[in-house]
Amino acid sequence: MIVSFYVNDRLVQLETPPERRLLDLLREDLHLTGVKEGCGEGECGACTVLLNGEPIHACLTLAIQLEGCHITTIEGLSAPGELDILQNAFAEELAIQCGFCTTGMILSAKALLLKQPDPDETMIREALSGNICRCSGYVQIVKAVKRAARELREAAV
């Protein structure tokens, strides 16, 4: 089948079997390797991307589901060489160690902040409950999301 959808606001058209995973379309066909495969079964969250602003597992989303959809990957958050407020907060707050969970974690946080600009700690931890980080105790990650929320609110004023 031919599927047409938007990736980071750019229209893409791909010839693909309908059951091909979004994860493979992104990584292999579009070379967007910021999205990671950690489990392939929707448990670890490393492949989280946004579909119409909602966090989804790219490993459980198939080509046939994508027609007309807007997908945001980590590469869509900032221009090359730059970081957006959320990415920068993760880097500066030491919320990144091995980094394999990071891109998915950032996109889950992004989805939260799109809906809730001023989340409390419980809301942040809940929003990240589908993203496993094995290196940290989530303390810096929560801190990074709080900081980004604050900076985004300040930037909006």
Added chain:
Amino acid sequence: MKTVGVTRPIHDAAGKASGNTKYAADVMLPNMAHVCLVHSAIPHGYVRAVHAETALAVPGVLGVFHCFNTTQRKYNRYRSRFSQELPLEERAFADYVRFVGDRVAAVAAVSREAAERAARLVEVEYEELPYAVGFDDALEGKNCLQGQSPTIKEFAAEFGTPPEGGCVDVESFTQFPPIHHATMEPHACVADYDPYQDQLVIYSPNQSVHGIRVVLADYLQMPYHKVRVVKATMGGSFGAKQEWFTEPVAALIAKQLCRPVKLVYSRAEAMTCAVVRGAVRASVHGKYAPNGTLRSLDVDLVLDAGAYVGNACDYIASIYGKLFRCYRMEHVRYRARVISSNTPVSGAYRGWSAPEAALFTERNLDAAAAKLGMDRIDLRLKNTLMPEDIDRKSSLPVEDIRIHEALLRGRELFFWDRLCEEDAVFNASNNRYRRGIGVACGGHGNTYYPRHGDFGEGRAFLNEDGTVQLVLTVHDHGCGTVTAMKMIAAEVLDMPDGDIYLGEGDTAVTPVDFGCFASRTTFVLGRTIHDSALALRDTILDRASELFDLPRQDLYVENAAVRSKSEPGVCISYREVAQTTMLKRRRNITAAAQFANVTNPGVTGAHFTHVEVDTWTGFTRVLDYLAVHDIGQPINPGMCIAQIQGAAQMGCGAALREELVVGKDGRCTASLSKYHLFLAPDLPNIRVELLTEGRSQEGPFGAKSIGEVSFVPSAPAVCSAVNDALGSELGVLPFTPDRILTYLAKEKEESL
């Protein structure tokens, strides 16, 4: 100090935040083949035939590799240095399979999908053999490996003399299951082979490029210089990426196909076919003086190595050594056995034997405190190693160890005494929830020394613009090794660490090294780069003295420039020294240093936990967590804290949730949906206190290790809190809701 001790993000944080950083699985090379493995479907038996015709007919398939068409040579996955004498155990593809998940065949194809599809079509005929799963089968004498006894190795050691009378006897039993490292990045490897130069290149996340080189070169019968191993960005290791199973397979196929190949494990493969922390059970008999002094520890331990022995024989010996890293031991009798079973292969796991030692020792200490009616911290305070004590096993000084102080500091910061009282009130006031507090200590090392000789080599180059390049064989696990090394050099050279470059391990570029494990990275390699930077600084001062005609003894460095004590106006930038040296002396400014340590100071930590057990569901919530670590000079304190918090998360998992269950059919848990890790909502705000006064003599600026020791006390501290909450003596981990409910039901039955 300007740089050391000042927190900063790791060197590749921005790349990781942007998704730009490439991991091994992200690498695409022209003409690259994708490899998919076929695993044994049976726990034990012989491969009698492999039918590959249907798989070979899949479009895009380049080859099917198995025991009948590849080398019969074997290698040892645990080997990481030339001098280790270990039995060669493993073929790339087994003809004799030892567990469900053993490698039987591999398909290489032009696409990942074709390789996966074809792998499912490979038919394997087996001759099945009886098999053994776990301790009970093996200890009953069920033979899990043909021609071998279930007991692979016995080890016994004794230190000191048994106490004579006057002691309180305390028995305890501890058992923990195989667990999964759960690195978020599953294992991955890219291999490339150039037949015209007979040059093999391996690109993988690993903890020892030279370890892989030793194994691959010997296995493939190639000279060492023809095997280049490059460390890729590591998506977590915790010991999972320090034994070799992807690299030999990828190398063999790349060599056979004369093209690059990529092998990426699935999560199921990472859980069952890679490496697990082996199951251990220990019966312990402690003898205590009435005042709580530990007089004797008698340990009878069994380790299940799984299907390949790997590191297990060294591991049981190492557990004995770790008993001496935290407490004053008067007498230890230690007997240990390695058994083998047809289950996933045991191997390295963060802490390498110290977490096991802590689990059974701390359980016995808790049991002793209960029996003697003592507070658990008070009892530990009677027994900790003190500054200037000697590690009685290695005979090395523990130097300025601060475990006693860690306990006292933690007691205060955790409000231990107040929590004791509050929990008693809470527990008396409701029928459902039980709260408890826990404490545990742990110690570790900083180097192989004295078990093996240890050393490092580093080099430093001054560029013509005054920036610096370092060469050192490091393997950043993600916790900031590269940044820490640059910070050490920056401190010595008094320049911004942003003006320093350091790559990672690459056998074509960096000197032979024994790998980033044994918690040696900061202590040994950090000191090595410290000394290399120092040598570079001296060379810079020598050249400046000669070229600018200044008295050498007056010169010093400040802000990336040479200054003179006698002439305050002198300020010659590193750039100017470098350029003048090149132009006038026709020389580069370079330096090298080797460092061989002769110490291994005590490095310890004490963890404190507060839990709430729901006696209706058996579910345990961690309410509060404090880790106090005796770390010496932290190089990058924020990253040390982040690592410790990660260790606390792992310990909560090991204590309460994590278990790879091997069924009667030999099949092991193979999905994260059935292997429960601690997630963001499950954890409290883990607190960390660093004790920095207990400096090491040899570490860079007095630094000690942190990566492994931080995991050592974590699971025991959580277990201690659950037992405190329930008044129980549970010792079989993890304390899952099922185990807790079973205990509560039994307790209820007995009280009726």
